[in-house]
Amino acid sequence: MITGPDKGKSIGRRNFLKLLGGSSVVGVAASIAGCSSDPAGGKGWMPKQYQVAGSWPVQVKGRIPIDPDSPSIMRDDRKCILCGQCLEACEKVQSVYGYYELPIKKDITCVDCGQCSLWCPTAAITERDDIDKVVKALENKNLHVVVQTAPATRVALGEEFGLAPGSLVEGKQVAALKKLGFDTVFDTNYSADLTIMEEGTELIKRIEGMAGHPLPQFTSCSPGWVKFCEYYYPDLIGNLSTAKSPQQMLGALVKTYYAREKGIDPAKIISVAIMPCTAKKFECARPEMNAAGVLHGKPEIRDVDIVLTTRELARLMKKRGIDLNTLTDAPYDRLMGESTGAGVIFGVTGGVMEAAVRSAYYLVTKQDPPETLLTLTPVRGLAGVKEASVTIPGVGELQVAVCHGLKNARLILDEIRAGKTRWQFIEFMSCPGGCIGGGGQPRTSLPPSDEIRQARIASLYKLDSSVYKKRLSYKNEEIRQVYQSYLEHPMSEKAEQLLHTHYTDRSGNLTAKKRLVKRPAGGERNG
16 A cells, blocks of 8 residues: 555556565565466466576566557556566567567567467456447447357357366357347358368369469468568468468458348448457458458458457457356357368367368368378377378378477478478468467466367367267368359359458568577477
């Protein structure tokens, strides 16, 4: 309590830290920031995942720069205690901070992944709050408001309502969204299946020697990873699959295919996405993500208008007095609501690769893949870099790799730059664990723990293996329907127009700093 002439006045962060220093209170900042009693697996606020203690004084370490106009993350300076955890995540896990020279050249270098928000002990760093935009849209009776939900949100949202990590709340999440007033609720799993059809077809074409499309092909559904590549490895942009992410594919179809089928003016549709990822906010705002608008001659129309994270959805539900635990399961709406196990495992590291291999086998052989490809063990788990070899008749040995966490991505990318590549297909995910560990997911442990990641991963694999009736993207009837009645076939002219994209060389925005990244022993990951 403050006594004397300053009684009743608030203390700013700088004065608070000065008070600590003047009182010689060693370690107080650490105890304020700590969470060692966290029941869900947190080990306290000091970085544990890379087994290296910080070298700065515990009480004051500094913080990452954040653009005040960032569409993805924001910081409340009143809460920041300069503990340096955001620095640890950005440099040691993601290899962004500290990998460019100062002063900055054009923009504040950030890949929008939001991992800093998961490591921040005081929640000073959060996602950019867009709840009010959604509420305003829902209250406008002249608008038709559509929402989609990512695979990873269904195994994390429950944690915000007291359920165990990884609890499956798919049907309850749909019920909550309908109770909030959304007109239609679609499943991003559907467009994950669509992504597999487009990306798998592209992979086969690259293997066959498609001009201007080199191997290895990189996955492109993680916007944090894509921006990282644009910043630090622009010479490898040509390796990125041109297939949009599932979020953006569904957004483009909502304002074209869905609008046509339902007779709705696309200009009156507001498309919302519930995502585990803060970088999805940046992705939907990329200038080129207006394919539906361009098709309609109204380029101001965005494919996806608003992205809410899992945490934002939970806050919106609580504001409206909706308790997830009391809801009865509801189904997704049809036309773009059917999904397969291949679509749902997009949410885990290795899942995109596994789903793509299943369908690539079919696209080449016209036969269902063998059982061994339905559980592709070598690309599963939390090792930072994973590799596998898959035999596909007509193609031969397909060499694939998977990595998650951007520091691990550097290991692979530097080998490719050095001409040592042995792969044809590589999955990259920005966040440790994949989308289940995205920057917009519940802060169930601090710092993020493998225990929580494993629980969420296990639930998505269970959906694939024993809950969903289909495990192959090409067997999704609604995917077959959209090709038959609208898109014609994968990588058709219309599919290229709506479902594929291009990328931006951002290397001119920074001066990259060369730093050696070593692969850890024993298959462990960096971060």
